[in-house]
Amino acid sequence: MNTEFDSNDLQGNILRGYRRDLVRYLILEVDNPAAARRFLAAAVAGNNDAVPAITREKSWTRKPGFCFNIGLTYEGLRALGTPSDCLATFPTEFVQGMTHRAIKLGDFGTSAPANWAPPFNHPERVHVVASVYANDTPQLDQVQDQVARAFNVLGVRNGYNLEDDKVYFGYVDNISQPRFNRIDDPDQAKVDEPIDPLGTILLGYPTRFEDVLFRVPSPAELGHNGTFNAFRILAQDVAGFERYLDTAADALLRHPDVDQLLAPGEEDRIGAGLDRHGALREIVAAQMCGRWRNGVSYEASPDAAVVPDPRAPKFRTNFDYDRTSRCPAGSHMRRVNPRGGPIVQRIANYTRRLVRRGMSYGPRDVDPRKPENDDQEWGLLGNFIGANLGAQFEAVMCDWLNLGLQDPNITGSNDPLFGANSPESSWFDLTLRNGGTIRLRGFPRFVTTRGGAYLFLPSLPAIRYLSELNG
Amino acid sequence: MTNDGGWFDRFVDSLPERGWFKFLSTYVVVPYWVWRDPKPKLPGGPRASAQPSENVQRMMNLIMPLKDSSPIGRAKAALAIAQNVDEIFAGLDNVGTVHTARFLLLDDYICMISVYDGDFSNYIRDFIATIGSVFDEVVSLVEGGDDLIPTTHNVERFIDWVHAHDLFQAPDFPTDLFGLQDTASGRSPDSPPHELRSLPRELILQLNANPNISLGGGYRAYPGFSAAQVRGKFGVGW
Numbered sequence: 131m132n133t134e135f136d137s138n139d140l141q142g143n144i145l146r147g148y149r150r151d152l153v154r155y156l157i158l159e160v161d162n163p164a165a166a167r168r169f170l171a172a173a174v175a176g177n178n179d180a181v182p183a184i185t186r187e188k189s190w191t192r193k194p195g196f197c198f199n200i201g202l203t204y205e206g207l208r209a210l211g212t213p214s215d216c217l218a219t220f221p222t223e224f225v226q227g228m229t230h231r232a233i234k235l236g237d238f239g240t241s242a243p244a245n246w247a248p249p250f251n252h253p254e255r256v257h258v259v260a261s262v263y264a265n266d267t268p269q270l271d272q273v274q275d276q277v278a279r280a281f282n283v284l285g286v287r288n289g290y291n292l293e294d295d296k297v298y299f300g301y302v303d304n305i306s307q308p309r310f311n312r313i314d315d316p317d318q319a320k321v322d323e324p325i326d327p328l329g330t331i332l333l334g335y336p337t338r339f340e341d342v343l344f345r346v347p348s349p350a351e352l353g354h355n356g357t358f359n360a361f362r363i364l365a366q367d368v369a370g371f372e373r374y375l376d377t378a379a380d381a382l383l384r385h386p387d388v389d390q391l392l393a394p395g396e397e398d399r400i401g402a403g404l405d406r407h408g409a410l411r412e413i414v415a416a417q418m419c420g421r422w423r424n425g426v427s428y429e430a431s432p433d434a435a436v437v438p439d440p441r442a443p444k445f446r447t448n449f450d451y452d453r454t455s456r457c458p459a460g461s462h463m464r465r466v467n468p469r470g471g472p473i474v475q476r477i478a479n480y481t482r483r484l485v486r487r488g489m490s491y492g493p494r495d496v497d498p499r500k501p502e503n504d505d506q507e508w509g510l511l512g513n514f515i516g517a518n519l520g521a522q523f524e525a526v527m528c529d530w531l532n533l534g535l536q537d538p539n540i541t542g543s544n545d546p547l548f549g550a551n552s553p554e555s556s557w558f559d560l561t562l563r564n565g566g567t568i569r570l571r572g573f574p575r576f577v578t579t580r581g582g583a584y585l586f587l588p589s590l591p592a593i594r595y596l597s598e599l600n601g
Numbered sequence: 602m603t604n605d606g607g608w609f610d611r612f613v614d615s616l617p618e619r620g621w622f623k624f625l626s627t628y629v630v631v632p633y634w635v636w637r638d639p640k641p642k643l644p645g646g647p648r649a650s651a652q653p654s655e656n657v658q659r660m661m662n663l664i665m666p667l668k669d670s671s672p673i674g675r676a677k678a679a680l681a682i683a684q685n686v687d688e689i690f691a692g693l694d695n696v697g698t699v700h701t702a703r704f705l706l707l708d709d710y711i712c713m714i715s716v717y718d719g720d721f722s723n724y725i726r727d728f729i730a731t732i733g734s735v736f737d738e739v740v741s742l743v744e745g746g747d748d749l750i751p752t753t754h755n756v757e758r759f760i761d762w763v764h765a766h767d768l769f770q771a772p773d774f775p776t777d778l779f780g781l782q783d784t785a786s787g788r789s790p791d792s793p794p795h796e797l798r799s800l801p802r803e804l805i806l807q808l809n810a811n812p813n814i815s816l817g818g819g820y821r822a823y824p825g826f827s828a829a830q831v832r833g834k835f836g837v838g839w
Contacts, residue, residue, distance in 0.1 A: 221757045233649035234720065339730040341753040474697040474829040474839055477727050520722050520757070529719040533656050535698060538830040538839055541718075542653045550651065 135328065135335075137313075139355050139589045140187035143199045143261065143487065144331060144515060145313050147304070148185075150197065150263040153289040153489045154270040155361075155511060157249050158258040158281035160209035163601070166258075167210060169280035171597035173198070174590055181280075182262070182273045186590060196264040196273055200593070201359050201585030203227060206257030211601035212352075219348040220586070223520045224358060228584045229253045234528045236550035241579040247363070249284035250581030256284065259361055259585055287363065289489030289511040295425075298366045298490055298498055298508045299547065299576075300415070302425030305446050306467065308483040320443040323469070330483050332357055333517050338481045344518045347586075352596070355589035357515055360523040363491075363581040364548075365509040368498035371547075371576045378570055379410040390562035399434035414570070417560050418546040420463025427463075432456035433563075458561050460540040462547045465530045473536040475529075482525045485515040509580065519584055551575045631805060640803075640810045641785040645767030646721055647818060654825035656719060658700060662768040662815050663713040665743040670709040678711050678742050685735040692732035697839065698724060700828045711742065716819075718827040721767075725760045729753055770815040778803060 142148070160166045169181055176183030185197040202210070204225050208217060223231055229243035237243060249256060258281060262273045270288075277283065297303045308326040309318040329337035333346045334354040347353035382388050383406065392400070392409055400409035412435060416422045422435035426445045431437050437445055451457060451471025457464055464471065470479055492498065492508030516522035532549050534540035539559070544551050546558040553574050559567040588596065616622040647659040667674055682689075682704050693699045702715035717724045729736055733753040740746030745762070752759045772778055780790035782803060795803075808814070823831070829839035 222761055233651055236651075238651045339726075339753075341733065341751075342730050342756055343754045345755070345757050474827070475723070475727055476697055477695045477731050478723075481730075518757075520760070521726055525720065525723045525726075528656075529723055533653055533719060535657075535719045535827060535829075538827060538833040541657070541827045541830055542825065544653075 137187045139591055140332070141199045141587055141589070142185040142187045142197060143263075143513075144357055144485070144587060145187055145310065146315060147487050148197045148263045151265045151291055152263070152267065152270060153511065154262045154264075154274065155287040155289070156258075156260040156262070156274060156277055156281075156283055157256055157285040157287070158260060158277065159255045159284050160206060160257045161282040162280070163210055165280045167597045167599060169277070170200075170210075170593050173200075174593045174597065180276060182276055184590060184593060196262055196269045198260065198262055198273060199587070200258055200260045201361065201583075201587045202258050202596075203253075203256055203583050203585060205254055207586065207596070209257050210596050211599035212596065213599075216348050216352060219345065219353070221345065221358075221518065221520060223524060224584050224586065227253055228360065228582050231524065231584075234524055235579075236527060236532045236544070237579045238550065239552075240575065241550065246579070246581045250363070250583070252284075253583065256583050257281075259583060287491060287511055289491045290494070292490050297488070297510060298368050298492065299371055299419075300423045301419055301421055302423070303488070304486070305421075305425055306463075308485055320448075322443070322448045324480060326480070326483055329517055330522075331485055331515065331517055335517075337517070338483070339477075344521070349595070352588065352592045354592075356592055357517050357587050358519045358523075359585040359587050360514040360519060361583050361585055362512045362514065362579060363509065364512055365507050365578045365580050366498075367574070367576045367578070368508055369501050369504060370574060372499050373501075374573050374576075375411040375414055376407075377572075378414045379407045381570075382410045382414070382568070383407060385568055387562060387566060387568055390564050390566060391560060391568065393433075393563075396433070399436050401435060414560065417458050417461055418558060420457050420461035427457070428461065429455055429457035432561075456561050456563075458540075458559055459537040460534060460543055460546065460558050462531075462545050465534065465536070465540075465545050466526050468530070468536055474538070475536060478525075478536075482522050482530070483516070484522050484526065486512065487515070488512040507580070509577075515587070546570075546573060546576075548577045549575070631809070634802065634806060635809050638806060640782060640806045642810045643769045643781055643785055643807065645764055645769050647770060657825060657827045658716055658718065658821050659721070660770070660815065660819040661713070661715045661717060661721070661724075662770075663715075663763060663766055664707075664710050664768060664813060665712070665740075665746070665766055667706075667709055667711055668742055668744055668746075674742070675706050678706060678739075681738045681742060685732075685738065688732045688735050692728060692735070695731045696724065696727045698727075698828055700831075711739070713739075718829075721764065722760050725763055726756055729756055729759060768813055768815045769811040770818050773817045775800060775804075778807065782807065 172178040172181035173184045182198040185199055204220060204227060232238060232243050260277055262270050264270050295302050295304045308330055309315060309321060310326055310328055327336050327338055329335035333344060333356050337344060392413060397404050397406055397409040400412050416428050420428050424435055424440050426435055426437055426440045427449055429451060430445045430449045450469050451464060453472055473479060488510045491511055493506055496503050496506060498508045514523045529535040532544045534543050543557050551573060553572045556571060556573045558570045560570060561567055646661060650656060667678060693702060698718040700716040705712040729752045736752045737750045740749050749755045749759050749762055779795040783790040832839045
């Protein structure tokens with residue numbers, strides 16, 4: 131196995147986020163393979179002013195004006211002329227594509243691929259998803275114009291960072307990420323979560339599973355240092371979520387055990403100036419997510435969102451779950467990353483880690499919490515990156531996020547925030563100080579899938595390889 | 602549709618019992634229909650479902666052709682399992698999602714029959730990560746298994762291979778067969794709808810592509826509960 135690692139060979143959006151204000155995803159079809167290959171050759175060489183250069187993983191002394199990266203679907207690899215014996219070495223879930231895995235991913239009902247927004251309702255035409263990160267719109271427009279000369283632009287999705295790294299549900303996000311051997315990331319300096327082997331995120335390296343290697347697609351030039359990305363457009367029902375918090379708080383106020391959830395007089399510890407109803411809303415929101423909306427982990431501070439330094443590592447990343455945890459096993463954070471906590475699949479702790487990169491989308495000048503704006507859509511443009519879609523993204527989605535197989539106390543229920551819920555069958559257990567629980571029911575699906583694709587993120591040598599194909 | 606048709610219907614219904622027709626159907630009619638309307642082999646294992654209760658206690662019927670089905674070859678297979686019983690038990694414990702598992706020697710096959718919770722790929726992958734060396738020994742006895750060794754370096758291929766050798770599970774609602782056949786042939790399921798009376802013919806054609814099948818998804822005495830839930834209730838830890 132070749133474990134030589136030259137970070138200059140990687141696309142720059144894999145190991146680190148760019149921290150730009152804006153992103154634009156260009157959803158592309160290869161209608162002229164020769165033109166597309168010429169574009170890729172120039173993009174990887176970075177010596178042509180009319181073609182955006184692929185951003186590499188390396189420390190830069192001066193920030194470039196924009197960052198540009200690409201991911202390809204199976205159809206895209208084929209459209210560029212990848213030989214069929216090479217295509218056959220890609221994993222089945224990638225070959226089939228995201229739409230064929232819909233039920234596993236919870237994409238049914240309103241989230242079913244048949245209901246996805248164009249162009250994702252025609253997955254066979256989605257060949258390349260290019261991302262452009264910049265701080266101003268003219269930069270994005272310029273890159274888009276250049277790309278449109280070589281590809282057919284099927285659709286465009288614009289995203290942006292909300293203030294304080296928040297998402298539309300109001301939580302501070304982008305806190306816990308895997309961290310890797312040999313990668314120096316200042317954002318992760320004081321994090322004490324275990325180091326992940328490079329094979330979690332790159333093809334061709336040892337994985338968290340002892341002795342297990344994921345298959346590197348052939349030829350090695352194409353597969354090595356590549357990875358996979360589940361690109362998802364996830365609409366968030368912000369008004370519906372806030373409405374449900376009201377309903378839940380109303381019911382809790384009448385519940386005999388409510389003082390075990392919030393001791394009388396402690397409302398100020400949840401948020402300055404909150405009344406009892408308002409504080410209970412925030413407790414429900416925090417237990418459902420596993421974090422208070424200010425980013426403080428529920429496990430680290432179960433009785434108070436108001437802490438002296440909410441950005442301190444002990445409140446954000448440096449904690450673990452155990453059998454006495456106050457953070458509900460059914461919370462979003464514990465489902466997708468159970469850390470070292472007790473899980474049924476004892477072998478699986480830390481094996482399903484994902485790198486998440488997301489930005490929000492939707493109209494910025496309209497309040498998503500107002501019911502009169504229900505016809506508008508807000509959400510997240512998400513990238514869930516890992517060396518093996520089946521072992522990481524899908525494994526989390528089908529057995530942990532939905533179904534809840536990791537803990538018998540939540541089996542049969544779905545993630546309260548991201549799960550495929552319906553009011554008739556949904557349930558979630560709030561934890562109490564005395565070890566008891568209060569079961570919430572009747573919440574709808576808050577996150578709906580509007581589109582997506584399984585993408586291969588090739589290394590720079592692989593993009594060069596693709597640019598030299600013919601046919 | 603009425604069941605008491607005229608003399609011609611009664612005659613047609615009696616055909617399967619008539620010796621000359623059995624001969625004709627075995628050697629002419631069925632081979633002709635197989636040629637005219639070939640069915641793709643339907644994939645094995647339980648099908649994806651949105652229902653949580655359908656995602657626990659799923660059945661695997663893994664039928665693997667022995668390289669050497671002589672008594673000596675069979676004894677080698679028996680030995681391979683017997684020598685690894687401790688590892689297999691430890692593996693099942695650590696995977697955590699298995700209700701029961703057993704091995705059978707049956708004609709020219711070694712069979713692994715198990716009941717597990719959740720996703721098939723996760724189950725197999727976790728198993729390889731736990732006791733890959735035992736799988737290596739088992740697949741070394743099986744036709745086509747050599748390419749998969751070591752299984753820890755061929756996880757994706759091994760999962761696909763196991764899936765291909767897992768028996769097709771005939772649907773519990775017989776008419777669901779139409780939709781499965783349509784999907785496998787790349788058509789949209791049940792549009793146009795199929796005539797109910799064509800079901801026996803479709804089943805015969807399918808049994809030509811999938812000679813060994815599981816009749817239905819299996820019987821469950823306590824549906825909807827995971828292995829960990831059962832263990833938890835018994836107080837034996839999970």
